[in-house]
Amino acid sequence: MTAHDNQVAIEAEARAWLIKLFNDSPDEQLKAEFSHWLNRSDKHRQAFIRSEKLWRQLGLLDNLAELSDMLPPQPIQRSKPSINVSAWLGMAAAAILLVTGINWQHKTLPVSQQVVQQFQTPEHTNTAITLSDGSRLVSAGQARFSFERKDNERYLAMQSGTLYFDIAHDVAHPFVISSAGSRIQVVGTEFEISLQDDQMRLSVHEGLVQLSALDTSRAEQVVMLAAGQQQLANSEGRLLGEVRQFDSKSTLAWLQGRLSYDGTPLAQVMAEINRYRTTPIEIEDPELAVLQITTSCRLDQIEQMLSGLLLAHDLRLVQQSGRTLIQQSE
Known part of the structure; x- marks a missing residue:
């Protein structure tokens, strides 16, 4: 099989997976099989990204019809996916686009060697x-x-x-x-x-x-x-x-794309904000670490929330020897 033929086959497999995931109710075995296929190579991941992007551009139902026509004739029962299936596929796509540093070993391994x-x-x-x-x-x-x-x-x-x-x-x-x-x-x-x-x-x-x-x-x-x-x-x-x-409503609010605090120590607030910042913010003053904070924001509003927090509690950020410190304003 030529490189071109191999790529065509991978693209067809990607389209088939997209249709299968939306037309079936994926059980744990199907999800595991899809994850294994997806991570076999960069070509598999990129092929699925292209198919998923096309789906987003054309709209779900229209795209399913188009993709079905591209595949060899086979009985496919078209139905609108459930919210759970759609959400699960969205999570899979997010993993493809956002996760970095995944290292798969593809060669045949001895039974005792782990992947x-x-x-x-x-x-x-x-x-x-x-x-x-x-x-x-x-x-x-x-x-x-x-x-x-x-x-x-x-x-x-x-x-x-x-x-x-x-x-x-x-x-x-x-x-x-x-x-x-x-x-x-x-x-x-x-x-x-x-x-x-x-x-x-x-x-x-x-x-x-x-x-x-x-x-x-x-x-x-x-x-x-x-x-x-x-x-x-x-x-x-x-x-x-x-x-x-x-x-759980406060602790797990980040799963819904929010951060929420009610009388939470500043040290914990900063630790959770730092998960979403390239440069972490440090607290050196133990009195500031226990300062009680009540606030809430979406993940895309973290910097605005931080500015408001600093203003409300008379705090400031200071750059010092390559570090970002939070201190009481003078």
């Missing part, structure tokens, strides 16, 4: 990602993590950032997360992990999540969190405080 996906998401926006097992993640601004399937586990190592997880249910293969000295294990559920400074925050939105602190100098620390519960741990593998309830 590791490396992810680094950009700042300024939320990024949606579908892993090869069908699990869905959303990154709040910049984050770094890796994913692999090894032995009987699905394993994700989280280095930085904030991630929301919607884990594909698979009893035979638990989903394990290594994060800042802690081990999180689930089968299928929804939760958020946020790494800020030397601290990890686990917030469970749905289902049950087991958190184990890995500090071997202490007695085993294991807690089971249910929906609406939250736990903190430090990077040394120690649980901080007791399990507590959390306000």
